[in-house]
Amino acid sequence: MPKPCTRCLLKDYSKEVYDRLITEGLKALPPEDLVSDEVTFARLDICKECGKLNQGTCLACGCYVEIRAALKTGKCPYSKW
Numbered sequence: 001m002p003k004p005c006t007r008c009l010l011k012d013y014s015k016e017v018y019d020r021l022i023t024e025g026l027k028a029l030p031p032e033d034l035v036s037d038e039v040t041f042a043r044l045d046i047c048k049e050c051g052k053l054n055q056g057t058c059l060a061c062g063c064y065v066e067i068r069a070a071l072k073t074g075k076c077p078y079s080k081w
């Protein structure tokens with residue numbers, strides 16, 4: 001396991017963890033519940049600059065941001081996106 005990175009998304013931190021938690025999690029959701037990749041990546045760019053991000057988890061709400069950012073119903077608890 002690589003050294004913890006507070007400003008990393010899971011995909012940047014561990015491919016094995018990303019695939020297990022994020023890829024599999026998103027696959028289990030109906031596609032109509034998800035936003036486009038473009039919207040997801042724009043949201044995640046904001047998370048990567050946020051002091052609440054810690055190893056892919058939002059310290060404000062405890063979610064995996066790569067799941068939350070992909071959801072149509074997903075919202076930043078600080079209204080950053």
Ligand code: SF4
Pocket residue numbers: 046047048050051052053057058059060061065075076077078079080081
């Ligand atoms: S969801 Fe909002 S508060 Fe949480 S890490 Fe992303 S930008 Fe920061």
